[in-house]
Amino acid sequence: MRRLFIVILGLLVIMLGACASSSVNEVSPGSTSYLMHYEEGRIVEIKPVVIKDDGSGGFLGAITGTVLGSTMGRGRGNTLATLAGGLLGAYAGSEVGKANAQELTVDLDNGDSVVVISKGQKFAVGQRVRIVIEDGRVVSVEHH
Numbered sequence: 001m002r003r004l005f006i007v008i009l010g011l012l013v014i015m016l017g018a019c020a021s022s023s024v025n026e027v028s029p030g031s032t033s034y035l036m037h038y039e040e041g042r043i044v045e046i047k048p049v050v051i052k053d054d055g056s057g058g059f060l061g062a063i064t065g066t067v068l069g070s071t072m073g074r075g076r077g078n079t080l081a082t083l084a085g086g087l088l089g090a091y092a093g094s095e096v097g098k099a100n101a102q103e104l105t106v107d108l109d110n111g112d113s114v115v116v117i118s119k120g121q122k123f124a125v126g127q128r129v130r131i132v133i134e135d136g137r138v139v140s141v142e143h144h
Contacts, residue, residue: 036134040144041108043127051099051119061093062086104141106131116141 032036069085072078073095101119116131118141123129130144 022144034134036132036139038130038132039106039108039110039112039114040128040130041106041114043104043123043125043129044107044113045105046123046125047103049101049103049117051117057096058090058094062090063094064093065089104129 003106061087065088066082067085068089069082070078072081072085099119101117102123103115104123105113105115114131116138121141121143123141123143128141128144132142134137140141
């Protein structure tokens with residue numbers, strides 16, 4: 001029983017750590033050697049979107065569920081509990097791995113219009129934003 005408690009506690013710590021967010025934008029280590037540019041504009045439309053799990057949440061959930069399931073039952077019951085734990089863990093992990101975001105339609109100051117996806121911040125129609133771009137990829141969308 002104590003072993004199960006320790007496993008569950010450890011998994012909760014890992015899951016909560018994965019859910020923690022920071023208000024500071026993270027960039028790749030390679031970003032320090034590239035010249036980035038930015039575009040400024042005004043948001044004209046916002047749509048809510050959900051970013052799918054990249055697979056890591058489902059993978060970690062499956063491993064966690066399998067370990068927890070393997071501590072249950074004996075014989076065939078243990079095998080079934082292990083299998084069920086893995087499947088339920090994979091599903092739960094993929095759901096936890098999803099992220100809410102916003103699809104922003106932005107009229108840029110240069111006359112162009114673009115659509116970008118932003119997560120971790122809340123924007124409003126009419127708000128000015130700065131879109132930081134590196135090699136054609138959006139690095140961040142910031143309030144301006």
